[in-house]
Amino acid sequence: MTIDQAQKEVDNWIKTIGVRYFSELTNMAILTEEVGELARIMARTYGDQSFKKSDMEKDLGDEMADVLWVLICMANQTGINLTDAFKKNIEKKTNRDKNRHINNDKLK
Numbered sequence: 623m624t625i626d627q628a629q630k631e632v633d634n635w636i637k638t639i640g641v642r643y644f645s646e647l648t649n650m651a652i653l654t655e656e657v658g659e660l661a662r663i664m665a666r667t668y669g670d671q672s673f674k675k676s677d678m679e680k681d682l683g684d685e686m687a688d689v690l691w692v693l694i695c696m697a698n699q700t701g702i703n704l705t706d707a708f709k710k711n712i713e714k715k716t717n718r719d720k721n722r723h724i725n726n727d728k729l730k
Contacts, residue, residue: 625705632694643699653692660685 623631636643644652663680665671697704723729 625708626703628690629694629698629704632691633698636695636698643695646696646699649692649696649699653689653696656685656688656692660689 643649659680660682662677663682663685666673666677667682694704696702697707
């Protein structure tokens with residue numbers, strides 16, 4: 623699935639099953655919540671925190687997909703084409719960092 627296809631699929635789901643998009647500010651709050659849930663699983667899987675019983679059933683991929691879902695919702699409702707935005711972002715990073723990381727002794 624391409625990013626464009628994902629944006630269309632989310633839009634179709636919202637319009638047929640979800641009734642309508644939540645407001646942009648509500649989706650921003652939901653995105654923050656979902657990123658927090660992802661952070662919680664990351665901290666317990668790769669960090670120093672131990673798992674609580676309530677965390678044991680959480681799926682890392684599902685948590686990432688929740689973040690992506692809300693981000694796509696926000697892009698759709700604000701008119702952002704994520705494919706174009708992502709291509710521009712890669713170009714920006716490439717131009718800005720083309721020598722930075724290769725010359726970073728900390729990464730060797």
